[in-house]
Amino acid sequence: MKNLYAVILAGGKGERLWPATLERPKPFLPFGGGGRTLIRATFERVLPLVGREKVYAVATRELSELIGAELGLPWEQLIVEPFGKNTAPAVGLAALLLGARDPEGIMCMLPADHRIEDEDAFRRALSAAAMAAEKGYLVTLGIRPTYPATGYGYIEGGEPLFETEGLTVYRAVGFVEKPNQETAENYLSQGNFFWNSGIFIWKFSRILEEIGRHLPGLAAAISRLRAHMGKDSWEEALRAAYAEAEETSIDYGVMEKADRIATIPVSFGWSDLGDWHAIWEAVQKDHAGNASFSSELLSKDSGSNLVFSLARKRVGLLGVSDLAVVDAPGALLVARRDRAQEVREIARALAAREEPDWPRLYRLDTRGMLDVVERFPEQCRESLERGRAMELPGELSGFERILLVGMGGSGITGDLLSLALPGVEVITARDYRVPEFVGEETLLIGASYSGNTEETLIAFLDGLKRTRKAIGISSGGELEKLCRERGIPWVEIPAGFQPRAALGFLLFTLLGALEGLGHRTEGLGEVFSVLTPMARELSPGNSPNRAQELARRLHGKIPVVYGAAGATGPIAFRWRTQINENAKQPAFSAELPELCHNEIVGYELAGDFFPMFLRIFLRTSYDHPRVVLRVEVLKEVLRRRALGFVELHGEGESRLAQIISLLYLGDWVSVYLALLNGVDPTPVRPIAELKKRLASEPWDLRGG
Numbered sequence: 001m002k003n004l005y006a007v008i009l010a011g012g013k014g015e016r017l018w019p020a021t022l023e024r025p026k027p028f029l030p031f032g033g034g035g036r037t038l039i040r041a042t043f044e045r046v047l048p049l050v051g052r053e054k055v056y057a058v059a060t061r062e063l064s065e066l067i068g069a070e071l072g073l074p075w076e077q078l079i080v081e082p083f084g085k086n087t088a089p090a091v092g093l094a095a096l097l098l099g100a101r102d103p104e105g106i107m108c109m110l111p112a113d114h115r116i117e118d119e120d121a122f123r124r125a126l127s128a129a130a131m132a133a134e135k136g137y138l139v140t141l142g143i144r145p146t147y148p149a150t151g152y153g154y155i156e157g158g159e160p161l162f163e164t165e166g167l168t169v170y171r172a173v174g175f176v177e178k179p180n181q182e183t184a185e186n187y188l189s190q191g192n193f194f195w196n197s198g199i200f201i202w203k204f205s206r207i208l209e210e211i212g213r214h215l216p217g218l219a220a221a222i223s224r225l226r227a228h229m230g231k232d233s234w235e236e237a238l239r240a241a242y243a244e245a246e247e248t249s250i251d252y253g254v255m256e257k258a259d260r261i262a263t264i265p266v267s268f269g270w271s272d273l274g275d276w277h278a279i280w281e282a283v284q285k286d287h288a289g290n291a292s293f294s295s296e297l298l299s300k301d302s303g304s305n306l307v308f309s310l311a312r313k314r315v316g317l318l319g320v321s322d323l324a325v326v327d328a329p330g331a332l333l334v335a336r337r338d339r340a341q342e343v344r345e346i347a348r349a350l351a352a353r354e355e356p357d358w359p360r361l362y363r364l365d366t367r368g369m370l371d372v373v374e375r376f377p378e379q380c381r382e383s384l385e386r387g388r389a390m391e392l393p394g395e396l397s398g399f400e401r402i403l404l405v406g407m408g409g410s411g412i413t414g415d416l417l418s419l420a421l422p423g424v425e426v427i428t429a430r431d432y433r434v435p436e437f438v439g440e441e442t443l444l445i446g447a448s449y450s451g452n453t454e455e456t457l458i459a460f461l462d463g464l465k466r467t468r469k470a471i472g473i474s475s476g477g478e479l480e481k482l483c484r485e486r487g488i489p490w491v492e493i494p495a496g497f498q499p500r501a502a503l504g505f506l507l508f509t510l511l512g513a514l515e516g517l518g519h520r521t522e523g524l525g526e527v528f529s530v531l532t533p534m535a536r537e538l539s540p541g542n543s544p545n546r547a548q549e550l551a552r553r554l555h556g557k558i559p560v561v562y563g564a565a566g567a568t569g570p571i572a573f574r575w576r577t578q579i580n581e582n583a584k585q586p587a588f589s590a591e592l593p594e595l596c597h598n599e600i601v602g603y604e605l606a607g608d609f610f611p612m613f614l615r616i617f618l619r620t621s622y623d624h625p626r627v628v629l630r631v632e633v634l635k636e637v638l639r640r641r642a643l644g645f646v647e648l649h650g651e652g653e654s655r656l657a658q659i660i661s662l663l664y665l666g667d668w669v670s671v672y673l674a675l676l677n678g679v680d681p682t683p684v685r686p687i688a689e690l691k692k693r694l695a696s697e698p699w700d701l702r703g704g
């Protein structure tokens with residue numbers, strides 16, 4: 001049919017399909033038959049009738065991107081809502097936009113999450129409905145009930161209007177809400193009550209006319225929007241329009257009150273797959289009645305169960321029946337199938353319980369890491385002043401490169417020095433040896449917070465064989481002794497911190513001291529003006545805050561942090577190590593563009609087998625344009641595979657401010673994540689134990 005459009009609606013929470021919908025919106029679950037997602041099945045079902053270029057989808061931006069990737073629909077066919085507000089505004093928006101292009105056009109509104117067995121019969125019904133819509137009716141497909149369902153709304157059919165495509169079109173005399181059992185039985189026996197499928201067909205002009213009559217807020221919003229179509233002002237105007245529109249369903253807001261409503265009773269094996277029981281009913285089962293969406297189901301003396309594992313685990317069932325077993329990365333449901341309706345209550349109760357009791361969690365922080373992180377801007381500022389007040393011997397100046405030797409929380413200082421002093425080559429050696437090309441033109445910095453880290457000490461001594469320009473920085477320890485013995489300038493920083501929490505002391509004291517040697521860092525003022533308000537914003541005093549929210553998103557996941565080489569790359573590494581050491585859990589990092597040559601291949605199996613990874617992109621406005629493009633492509637790939645990610649942008653104007661603000665956010669996130677993990681962020685027992693074990697076989701520093 002020439003002027004027939006399919007408009008797929010993909011909103012809805014799918015709470016009764018918890019916990020799968022924690023991971024994927026319902027239309028993206030694989031219950032569409034033949035391994036297809038529901039939305040793909042919806043799309044393919046209607047294609048032969050309307051053609052690819054007349055299929056549209058209405059959804060929020062986030063969902064639209066997913067839909068575009070899943071269906072291969074171009075952006076022009078995705079109608080983006082500023083936020084979800086039930087179906088009436090979505091229908092109004094689609095009718096406005098498509099009706100402006102084709103005023104005589106007819107729209108079928110298709111929920112993205114239904115299952116239909118007989119697709120030919122479905123298309124025949126749509127054709128018939130389009131004929132009726134042509135005559136000015138608002139048409140709904142009424143499903144002939146097969147049992148006295150209490151979970152659906154009903155449409156009451158009146159007198160027959162006409163026949164077309166072998167189907168009878170009836171006048172619809174009323175819509176009724178979900179009935180009780182007795183009423184449902186009555187409806188079934190009367191024969192002229194049909195389930196409301198939520199599939200509607202109407203002319204754009206007719207639905208807009210009825211919206212005008214029954215939803216004044218939406219109607220006014222639509223008429224104001226007309227002036228902004230195709231203009232730059234569209235997004236803002238749309239946001240205002242959505243704020244103004246009534247939040248209601250098209251069923252309730254329009255259909256129940258409108259004139260000239262028709263219904264076509266159909267039987268094409270329809271289900272809205274509202275809960276796990278409905279899914280079990282709709283899908284294929286084995287001889288024992290078990291339906292499985294897992295890599296393999298082994299069942300013994302078990303029947304009529306539904307098994308769904310998002311990670312496609314192997315599942316064994318022994319002596320159980322009529323269950324729904326649903327496995328998602330963060331949650332597991334085992335329910336009696338006949339109580340599937342109540343899953344929503346479980347979902348809501350658990351979501352409420354997941355609200356962290358932050359004040360109680362802060363008590364896990366027995367050694368004050370939160371406090372230290374909050375004072376980070378002060379730590380940096382004071383250190384800069386101390387460094388500036390120091391006088392390093394003039395012989396140290398005139399170096400061509402810096403080689404910083406250091407490990408862990410101290411080693412990162414080298415990466416940050418390199419970012420802060422873009423005019424100087426800074427190499428960080430995290431090893432026992434320094435590179436062979438190092439000579440007198442190099443300023444060697446031995447950085448060890450404790451002053452006792454063996455790799456740092458040994459590498460420092462190795463470096464001293466090659467250059468006389470050297471300084472040590474520590475809170476004391478062997479490094480202090482060594483510097484004193486050899487007359488090497490030693491920069492003292494305050495003791496009593498965890499090395500990783502003393503980054504401000506290490507970095508900013510050095511930056512201040514290097515100024516005296518003619519290396520001034522640009523833009524430090526902005527760094528402080530960004531960090532200081534962040535300290536307040538992200539602190540426990542301002543809870544819940546975005547660092548806490550981010551920690552909640554990461555909780556139970558394995559973060560994989562991505563940064564751009566030479567910029568946010570080292571920050572991604574800092575996120576990873578902070579999450580390791582504070583939150584005591586695995587985390588990984590990788591750099592762009594390199595990760596495009598290896599890491600991305602790992603996405604192929606990521607969704608099914610490794611859904612516990614969550615990717616985080618660290619972005620600044622200084623990223624190379626090709627890196628920006630790569631990130632966009634990576635995001636598309638991730639969306640296509642329904643893999644989640646988080647994108648974070650640095651704050652402030654300068655490159656350094658943006659980079660350090662991302663570092664600081666990561667420090668906060670790692671500490672909050674520790675608390676959500678139920679651990680004290682401060683102790684790093686495994687590191688201490690390993691150092692002790694190595695110390696039991698001492699290395700003769702001076703002779704070695």
Ligand code: F6R
Pocket residue numbers: 407408409410411447448449450451452453456498499500501581684687
């Ligand atoms: C512990 C930490 C570690 C240490 C590393 C090297 O808080 O951050 O990564 O930094 O074991 O020790 P130092 O820094 O004392 O040389």
